[in-house]
Amino acid sequence: MNAPAGLKTRTRPGPPLLARRSSTPRRRRLRSETGAAWTMATPALIGLIVFVAAPFVLAIWLSLHHVKLGSPRPPNFLELEQYRRILLDPQFAGQFRRALINNGVFAGVVVPVQTALALGLALILNRPLRAMPLFRTFVFMPVVFPMALVAVVWRLIYDRAPDGVLNDLLSVLTFGHLTAHDWLGDPATALPAIMLLSIWQGVGFQMVIILAGLQSIPAELYEAAQMDGAGRWQRFRVVTLPGLRNTLIFVVMVTTMLSFRLFDQVYILTQGGPGNSTTTAMYEAVSTTFDGGDVGRAAAMTVVLFVIVLALTILQRRVLREDRVIQ
Amino acid sequence: MTAHRASPAHRTASTASTASTGSAAFTAATARSGFHRRGSSRRRMVRRRAAKTADYVAMTLGGLLFAAPILYMIIGSLKPDGEVLGGLGGFVPRNLSLGNYTDVFRRFDSDATGHLTGFFATSLIVTTIVVVGGLIINSMAGYAFARMRWRGRDLTYAAVLALVVLPFEAIAVPLFYMLNDYRDTIGVQAVPFVANAFSIYLFTTFFRGLPKEIEEAARIDGAGPWRCYLRVVVPMSKPAFATVAILTFLTQWSSFLWPVLMVSDPSVRPLPLAISVFQGQPPFQWGDIMAFGVLMVAPVLVVFLAFQRWFVRSVAATGIKG
Structure with a gap:
């Protein structure tokens, strides 16, 4: 920064000029850069303010008001009434609380299962076998599939008829002992069914992140552990897991957050049913917006969703920072 | 396993010898x-x-497990509607024809149903605007944050980072309320997503990691910040641009929640919403629906298979720095 400015002044002829201007070029440079920098940053900043920051402020404002779409009445201030209704009111709260519980259950199952599966796949894929790139392609391919399409294909797999793919597969595997089951129509199996297809679609993404983490662990650590007589399991425990610590925390947190944003699969496959067994916070927010146009209440729901995601993010940062202190 | x-x-093992150990x-x-x-x-x-x-x-079994739904979709798209749902027989390629594909085009050929080409055009235009526009303005902002000195920079960057945390779901409803007058347009599907805090973050961290010397040399030669950005930084930053492009593309091409809220007119319906509407309308012609699915994902798969290494690298990039 200083070097070019200094060079420039030195080429100028005449000592008095140099003395008088010794500090100005840098300041002028800063001023002129400020102009250019704002010009470069402004388009993106305007976009972020108008389409991200403003809606967020609006979400909080809406959640404190009674606002109905297409209603001629002006919004009236409700204080925290919307939050009370969706979280505590015996008449309305049941459904939204059920949605949050479903999000929690989804996270509680999908996060550990998907992470373990991704870790296992990454460990297999991190080996020098010739067919590995092909295998990796297969595992990663679902990631490029839009969730809407994944849901449609799996709707056929879960079909309740005896010639649904899953029903037929189970029937063949058990020699006809298992009879056809309505996977998406039974409250007990609808959410697990959605979990399964979500894992199928999402595991490749995680696997790639973990694979990158694995490859950043120095090979010398494994060599050293092997010299010390560590077995396979010990090397995994002492070298691999600690080396992947941050990656795994990241993956777990991101998957948890995604679990709370669950929407597409539910909208296409079950519309929250049967009997609210698959509804989610986001699905409730959208259906509240459409049925009755209750934007205020829907906004309150998304604010609750945001608070949960924010809490998880802060938790993640805490855990990661502590790790840095220890190192 | x-x-x-x-x-x-x-x-x-792999470092000890290069042969397959x-x-x-x-x-x-x-x-x-x-x-x-x-x-x-x-x-x-x-x-x-x-x-x-x-x-x-183990790899073959696992690979088949992952490929099965995709295989099922492809085979189903080539079968008569009544035979798609044949249990495991659905995987047996029998009575194959391209009839479903012509059916899909015929089924979506009026303004009431929307045109298949229209769904593609919508998805393509929206995604292009978001990806190309996003590459331009987010990389410019990233350069300003990474390399230039200006008043308010650190505070502004902190604010941008704070927005990374905000999931789109948390602002979907108020955004819907805000933009309700612009329903059923291409613009409303694209414009809100061009500026992206996470892309700015990725660009900023990448630019910060570039060697400063080349830029400084350019500055001594009298290049201003714009020239430095366009002539020096952009050509050196292909990996960053590829990463952001791929991640934006994947999110945008699959975007579903926003079209659900914003689009009811079939003439500006993007592909994911279109297949969702299609699969919910009786009579269910599964062969046609699967053909629709194949058509919808085929361009993405081709791009993915051609640039797989870049896809993998992009996804990996989201994790390491998180």
Whole structure:
């Protein structure tokens, strides 16, 4: 920064000029850069303010008001009434609380299962076998599939008829002992069914992140552990897991957050049913917006969703920072 | 499969020799047996081959498991509607024809149903605007944050980072309320997503990691910030642009929640919403629906297979720095 400015002044002829201007070029440079920098940053900043920051402020404002779409009445201030209704009111709260519980259950199952599966796949894929790139392609391919399409294909797999793919597969595997089951129509199996297809679609993404983490662990650590007589399991425990610590925390947190944003699969496959067994916070927010146009209440729901995601993010940062202190 | 799972020893194996050194199980086994119990080399060969076979069997089974739904979709798209849902028979390629594909085009050929080409055009235009526009303005902002000195920079950057945390779901409803007058347009599907805090973050961190010397040389030669950005930084930053492009593309091409809220007119319906509407309308012609699915994902798959390494790298990039 200083070097070019200094060079420039030195080429100028005449000592008095140099003395008088010794500090100005840098300041002028800063001023002129400020102009250019704002010009470069402004388009993106305007976009972020108008389409991200403003809606967020609006979400909080809406959640404190009674606002109905297409209603001629002006919004009236409700204080925290919307939050009370969706979280505590015996008449309305049941459904939204059920949605949050479903999000929690989804996270509680999908996060550990998907992470373990991704870790296992990454460990297999991190080996020098010739067919590995092909295998990796297969595992990663679902990631490029839009969730809407994944849901449609799996709707056929879960079909309740005896010639649904899953029903037929189970029937063949058990020699006809298992009879056809309505996977998406039974409250007990609808959410697990959605979990399964979500894992199928999402595991490749995680696997790639973990694979990158694995490859950043120095090979010398494994060599050293092997010299010390560590077995396979010990090397995994002492070298691999600690080396992947941050990656795994990241993956777990991101998957948890995604679990709370669950929407597409539910909208296409079950519309929250049967009997609210698959509804989610986001699905409730959208259906509240459409049925009755209750934007205020829907906004309150998304604010609750945001608070949960924010809490998880802060938790993640805490855990990661502590790790840095220890190192 | 489980026997090999916890075995990272292959790294040592792979560094020790470039030839295919076999499985980690083998390496671990030799390590355990030590010098006095090395066993005959023939036994080792057998063991090694068995482990390798087990690896391949596990990989084939796993690969098939992952590929099955995709395979099912492709085969189903080529079958008569009544035979798609034939249990495991759905995987048997029989009575194949391209009839479903022509059916899909015929089924979506009026303004009431929307045109298939229209769905593609909408998705393509929206995604292009978001990806190209996003590359331009987010990289410009990233350069301003990474390399230039200006008043308010650090505070502004902190605010941008704070927005990364905000999921789109949390602002979807108010955004819908805000933009309700612009329903059913291409613009409303694209414009709100061009500026992206996460893309700015990725660009900023990448630009910060570039060597400063070349830029400084350009500055001495009298290049201003715009020239430095366009002539020096952009050409050096292909990986960052590829990463952001791929991530934006994947999110945008699959975007579903926002079209659900904003689009009811079939003439500006993007592909994911279109297949969702299609699969919900009786009569269910599964062959046609699967053909629609194949058409919808085929361009993405082609791009993915051609640039797979870049896709993988992009996804990996989201994790390491998180």
